Amino acid sequence: MRRWNTEVAIVGAGWSGFRSISPDLSFREMMFEAATKAYSDAGIDPRRDLDGLVTAEEDFHEGVAISDEYVPDQMGAVLKSVHTIAGDGLQALAAGVMQIAAGAGRIVAVESHSKASNVLNLDQITALALDPVYQRPLEAHPIFIAGLEFRRYLEVTGTPIEHVARVVVKNRRNALRNPRAAFPADLTLEDVLHSEPLAEPLTRAMAADPADGCVVFVLARGDVARTLTDRAVWIRGLGWATDSYTLENRDWEGARYLRQAAERAYRQAGIQSPRRAFDLVEVDDTFAYKELQHLEALGLCRPGEAGRWTAEGATEVGGELPVNPSGGCLGEGHLLEASGLARLLEAVLQLRGEAGPRQVPNARTALVASWRGLPTTTGAVAVLSREP
């Protein structure tokens, strides 16, 4: 994919949450809070300035069919172009960028939210994504897929499980310095390794707990962005890919979806050596091993190297390449299809120098990578920069 002829920047960001439960706000009120912050941050009046809205949501998570019809009012988007992606929030970002690049709008909002606490049988809902003939009759909890992949990952890369546990310790400690995080904690390696087994070798502490929250961004065409703000964060590259999904013969090792998505994003951004290209990374860590597997798929280190790298402290804030300074999904909570936008939010705040006590000094470029979650093989990548 070549670079788009149109520059696109993130000119506003807003959020609500994140918390394990949020009974005080309906999903509409949660979206209104996040949208109000994002529009105020961008200095726009959505009724006057907004050309369109892209959201990412899944009807089965909302508990409402055709749930995208429920979004315009609380987003200031009544009678405007509204477009919904059934996918991760980063895919909605890509759709928003393409709308601007195609000339369909100058200012577009991107939204995704999670009311995971409202889905009383979330695991069974996830299980509905399994094949009804080959897999569902086995009545297995879908977390087994993580166990299958985790085991292959440990075997093929020779990564010790202690290195995977280090990801949990790091991310939940990072979350201690993040007011958005739902699950900050100061854990030891033993806490992680000895927590309740879920799908061996996966323990409960290695799996991100779901959380409620909403994230909204305002995107603008380059010339408009320059008139709105001097804190624009520029989208330099985007890529997304879906691998063959069958559990019976999918690739169990290398997260090929993210490798492919990253190659496209790097090509677009003109990046040849990703390892030296970024000041920080926000990457999907729905399961602790996923952070390591994804770092390798992103080409930030060689296969099997991410664990040692983590154990040596290279991915801490203050290390060679900070990974998930926000605390990731493990620390912030898993926001279902809003997870990618939660990763993006931290990267945007870091590049604006607004990350407070977890600020990576002088951050100028960031890499964001998401995964659509179990049982998918879909990932998306965004390359961000303080310069256009």
Add this chain to the structure above:
Amino acid sequence: MEPWVYPSIALKQEDFEEGRIRTTRTPLRGEYAWDAGVAVGRFLAELKAGRLVGRRCRVCRRVMVPPRMFCEQCFRPTDTWVLLQDTGTVLTFSVCTVAWDMRRLEVPEVPAVIAIDGASPGMGILHKLGEVGQTNDEILDRVHIGLRVQAVWKPPHQREGAITDILYFRPV
């Protein structure tokens, strides 16, 4: 003339009963507990008390029902709670002879949008009309757009904070 474009075999009840057809069943179970939040929460609490409430936007001066904490026209928070009447005007209606699960109804139902007195024009709630007849013809004879109606409430001890705390609206 061939009845079907593609060659096909019609399935008979015996084919299922005698096990010649393989099927798989997965019940679709979705359990949700939607957070009511501020606006819906207050609306339901007031229903339990036998009242209808709306929210007013100071800028466009509309009173909205069901209430919401934001004005979708002005994109700003709404400002005040407004107590409404339990009377109103039929904005539109239909006489429905099938139930939601596709059963044929002996006595038709009359879903209607009722513009509530005290709210802005066109602001109403969706409910059913009652005491308007037993047959299609009877109902169409009595009900018309613009009909004045009033809520018939459940007795207080039976109310549970739900839209069904109003049994139906009847002509006044």
